[in-house]
Amino acid sequence: MKTPIKNAAKLTPAILKAKQSGAQGRFPGTLRTMEDDIRALGLDPAKFLGQDIGRGGATGLGNRNTGAGEARRGVKGETGVPDAERTEIDHKRENKAFEPAAEVIALDGDSDEGLNERMRGGRRTKGKVSAIAPTEEDVHPESADHVDAANAVQKESDKAVRNAAVDHAAVVRSKGMKRRAPSPGEGGVAGAEGHATPSEKNSDRVPKKRKDAYEIHGKVAHPANAARVDADPPLDRLLRVQRETWGNVAPSLNSPVKRGKGKIEEVVGRGEAVVYWMRMQDMRVVDNHALSLAANQAAHTGLPLVVLFVLTPGDYKAHDRSPRRIDFCLRNLRLLKKLLDAKNIPLIVDTYTDNRFHLPQHLLTDILPRLKATHVFGNIEYEVDELRRDTEVVKLGAAADGTGKVKAVFVHDRLAVAPGVLKSGKGTPYAVYSPWQRQWAAYLNNNPENLEEYPEPAPNPAAIRQHPVYGELFQDGRWNVPDEVGGFQCRDRELMDKLWPVGTDKALQVLDKFLHGQARHEHLGLVDPLQQHQDPDDSSSRIKDYASSRNSCDGNSSSRMSPYLASGIVSARMVLNKAKALTGGKLESGRDSGIGIDFYNHVLAFAPRVSMGRPFLEQFSDVQWETDENKLQAWKDGRTGFPIVDAAQRQANIMGWMHNRPRMICASFLVKDLMLDWRLGERFFMESFIDGDLAANNGGWQWCASTGTDPQPYFRIFNPKSQSETASPDGAYIRYWVPELRGVSDKAIHDPYGKLTKSEFEKLGYPKPIVDHAKSRARALFRYKNVGEREE
Numbered sequence: 147m148k149t150p151i152k153n154a155a156k157l158t159p160a161i162l163k164a165k166q167s168g169a170q171g172r173f174p175g176t177l178r179t180m181e182d183d184i185r186a187l188g189l190d191p192a193k194f195l196g197q198d199i200g201r202g203g204a205t206g207l208g209n210r211n212t213g214a215g216e217a218r219r220g221v222k223g224e225t226g227v228p229d230a231e232r233t234e235i236d237h238k239r240e241n242k243a244f245e246p247a248a249e250v251i252a253l254d255g256d257s258d259e260g261l262n263e264r265m266r267g268g269r270r271t272k273g274k275v276s277a278i279a280p281t282e283e284d285v286h287p288e289s290a291d292h293v294d295a296a297n298a299v300q301k302e303s304d305k306a307v308r309n310a311a312v313d314h315a316a317v318v319r320s321k322g323m324k325r326r327a328p329s330p331g332e333g334g335v336a337g338a339e340g341h342a343t344p345s346e347k348n349s350d351r352v353p354k355k356r357k358d359a360y361e362i363h364g365k366v367a368h369p370a371n372a373a374r375v376d377a378d379p380p381l382d383r384l385l386r387v388q389r390e391t392w393g394n395v396a397p398s399l400n401s402p403v404k405r406g407k408g409k410i411e412e413v414v415g416r417g418e419a420v421v422y423w424m425r426m427q428d429m430r431v432v433d434n435h436a437l438s439l440a441a442n443q444a445a446h447t448g449l450p451l452v453v454l455f456v457l458t459p460g461d462y463k464a465h466d467r468s469p470r471r472i473d474f475c476l477r478n479l480r481l482l483k484k485l486l487d488a489k490n491i492p493l494i495v496d497t498y499t500d501n502r503f504h505l506p507q508h509l510l511t512d513i514l515p516r517l518k519a520t521h522v523f524g525n526i527e528y529e530v531d532e533l534r535r536d537t538e539v540v541k542l543g544a545a546a547d548g549t550g551k552v553k554a555v556f557v558h559d560r561l562a563v564a565p566g567v568l569k570s571g572k573g574t575p576y577a578v579y580s581p582w583q584r585q586w587a588a589y590l591n592n593n594p595e596n597l598e599e600y601p602e603p604a605p606n607p608a609a610i611r612q613h614p615v616y617g618e619l620f621q622d623g624r625w626n627v628p629d630e631v632g633g634f635q636c637r638d639r640e641l642m643d644k645l646w647p648v649g650t651d652k653a654l655q656v657l658d659k660f661l662h663g664q665a666r667h668e669h670l671g672l673v674d675p676l677q678q679h680q681d682p683d684d685s686s687s688r689i690k691d692y693a694s695s696r697n698s699c700d701g702n703s704s705s706r707m708s709p710y711l712a713s714g715i716v717s718a719r720m721v722l723n724k725a726k727a728l729t730g731g732k733l734e735s736g737r738d739s740g741i742g743i744d745f746y747n748h749v750l751a752f753a754p755r756v757s758m759g760r761p762f763l764e765q766f767s768d769v770q771w772e773t774d775e776n777k778l779q780a781w782k783d784g785r786t787g788f789p790i791v792d793a794a795q796r797q798a799n800i801m802g803w804m805h806n807r808p809r810m811i812c813a814s815f816l817v818k819d820l821m822l823d824w825r826l827g828e829r830f831f832m833e834s835f836i837d838g839d840l841a842a843n844n845g846g847w848q849w850c851a852s853t854g855t856d857p858q859p860y861f862r863i864f865n866p867k868s869q870s871e872t873a874s875p876d877g878a879y880i881r882y883w884v885p886e887l888r889g890v891s892d893k894a895i896h897d898p899y900g901k902l903t904k905s906e907f908e909k910l911g912y913p914k915p916i917v918d919h920a921k922s923r924a925r926a927l928f929r930y931k932n933v934g935e936r937e938e
């Protein structure tokens with residue numbers, strides 16, 4: 147008689163089939179160890195294992211209090227912030243008699259009276275854990291469309307979009323705040339990516355010493371400020387300023403992307419060079435919109451093309467960039483310098499260490515005049531700070547007198563479908579992934595020109611090398627790529643270099659391995675992605691198997707493209723074109739297609755508050771969080787006693803990357819089991835990952851924290867044990883990353899503490915679970931249901 151398969155209903159069809167057929171493992175091949183793999187890369191395992199080297203600075207807590215410093219500088223040196231603009235967390239913590247009214251945002255149709263009434267309601271009294279009846283624990287994420295819930299999220303979002311301006315006004319009124327006159331910050335240069343701008347922070351009341359669990363304080367904007375930014379999103383503002391200044395050079399937020407391949411009109415004086423300003427998200431020479439526009443303009447005017455990259459450590463600190471991502475950027479820059487050099491195009495790298503908000507002035511008064519450039523082209527970055535910076539560049543460039551004028555043009559490039567193009571039936575932005583993804587695929591299938599790739603730039607004439615100004619750019623050491631950026635020492639650079647080879651060619655080879663090869667056990671961890679198995683035909687292509695294998699991480703089931711996409715080493719168009727070739731020339735819709743790259747950037751564009759530390763669903767802004775430093779540290783280190791969480795966290799620490807499923811499990815665990823603020827986890831991932839990307843990371847965290855675009859309400863709470871059985875059915879992933887558990891049987895691998903005897907468990911040297919999941923779950927349900935309250 148067949149043994150029944152445990153949790154069969156929760157298993158993906160492929161895993162179920164594998165289990166039913168009695169297969170030992172889901173993926174072929176033999177599992178190796180981390181040590182073997184590091185040795186196979188030609189490196190010494192002792193250098194990379196057993197110590198916290200991943201995030202650059204000292205272990206754990208000490209190295210990242212950038213927000214507070216920023217905030218303090220913001221108040222004393224730059225703007226002077228009215229009390230009302232202090233960050234939410236500071237406000238709560240410092241004012242014991244905190245009035246919940248301050249956090250209330252007007253709802254649809256709220257009159258002043260209605261708003262006041264709700265505000266007078268004050269904090270609710272404490273209650274018991276209520277008998278709320280969540281339908282399913284650990285619903286398989288994305289397992290169904292949940293149409294009603296999706297509609298509810300969409301409705302909330304529509305409401306928020308319609309009322310952002312009203313909300314802001316109401317909050318301002320309700321708090322007796324004065325409406326500030328537009329500050330220079332609003333004009334463009336102030337603002338932490340996401341986080342509070344100097345004028346949005348208040349810091350002179352920030353306590354001198356805080357523990358890590360509180361250290362997000364400088365990164366959370368006041369809701370009124372976030373509502374103000376939502377009411378006039380920085381992307382709209384950039385496009386508007388650009389249009390008003392130079393005419394219709396870039397597509398507006400609401401119209402389809404135009405393939406701006408034509409010549410850019412001359413509306414400024416003709417300079418002596420054309421500049422393409424490369425940033426951290428578009429690091430490639432091929433299929434690059436702004437670069438191809440710049441090259442076109444240079445060819446049209448007979449001027450040389452110069453590529454500029456500005457390293458801005460101030461931004462990297464404020465945005466929690468990982469040393470790994472910075473190092474990856476530098477490694478790519480070195481390669482790009484060579485590639486461009488072969489085309490007689492100088493790549494100049496400037497390191498700007500002054501006040502990060504003054505970068506536009508630096509560009510327009512120092513760098514561009516030195517180059518005698520009157521045109522600068524860039525691809526739009528959708529984060530708040532970056533949009534404000536670019537808006538300021540457009541304004542300053544246009545405001546300069548006479549020959550000092552610079553025409554700055556910023557265009558869409560990063561996404562296959564520009565933000566704002568796709569709208570729900572009601573004409574509002576989509577707030578739920580599945581319907582958005584269906585329309586996205588249909589739109590691209592109907593408008594294939596959006597996937598046309600941009601031409602490579604033509605070389606500069608060789609004579610540029612003799613030019614007194616531009617010839618020097620190839621020689622002058624001032625413009626070289628530095629060995630490292632101060633404050634971002636990447637201590638595992640050698641390992642990162644092996645795991646994440648640089649350049650578009652290599653990235654495309656990695657993609658080919660994914661598209662034309664089967665997932666295997668032995669490639670799940672620390673392996674050179676170029677050494678992955680590739681099959682002679684496409685019958686076992688991982689993209690074809692994506693739907694069934696995407697949730698399992700016992701093998702190398704996903705593409706490992708995220709660092710390349712996050713840094714723009716390949717474009718979304720290039721990846722989609724390759725995927726399309728394997729799916730009959732059409733993009734497939736549906737969550738299992740593995741191609742939903744654009745969604746969270748689209749959210750960022752219409753709800754910029756998400757990059758200001760605010761929840762997408764404001765009604766969860768006052769969920770009560772714990773602040774237990776030890777639990778936070780145990781989570782960071784992978785010592786929680788939950789094998790799947792520990793395996794994943796250790797993967798993050800050693801490899802600088804994680805498969806999507808464990809990212810979700812770890813995020814859910816931090817928020818719903820440890821009841822720690824999702825922003826702490828968001829920051830930790832940014833600091834650790836080589837693919838750290840604000841839109842995807844924030845979107846992922848908010849989804850898992852039920853404050854984001856998940857159509858399932860907050861009672862989606864992952865059970866780490868059953869999630870473990872789904873994510874690592876063979877236990878291979880766990881055994882690889884948690885060596886203490888290597889010898890543990892299949893029966894006990896997901897729950898060694900529960901399944902082994904006391905003495906068997908103690909021999910492992912593995913920690914006991916730091917929480918009881920059932921109790922944690924009840925606590926989370928209570929706190930989400932009763933926002934603002936703690937259970938008795």
Ligand SMILES: Cc1cc2nc3c(=O)[nH]c(=O)nc-3n(C[C@H](O)[C@H](O)[C@H](O)COP(=O)(O)OP(=O)(O)OC[C@H]3O[C@@H](n4cnc5c(N)ncnc54)[C@H](O)[C@@H]3O)c2cc1C
Nearest residue numbers: 704705706707708805806809813837838839842843846847
């Ligand atoms: C809490 C959390 C944090 C995350 N942080 C980041 C991050 O900082 N940077 C990042 O690039 N991705 C992030 N993701 C999304 C996703 O986990 C990674 O993109 C994916 O695991 C990378 O592996 P891959 O390239 O092999 O993905 P594949 O499964 O092969 O997918 C191909 C590409 O599609 C995109 N993609 C796939 N799934 C998602 C998703 N759920 N959300 C957004 N894009 C997706 C990525 O660009 C990815 O490279 C996060 C997800 C969660 C749940």
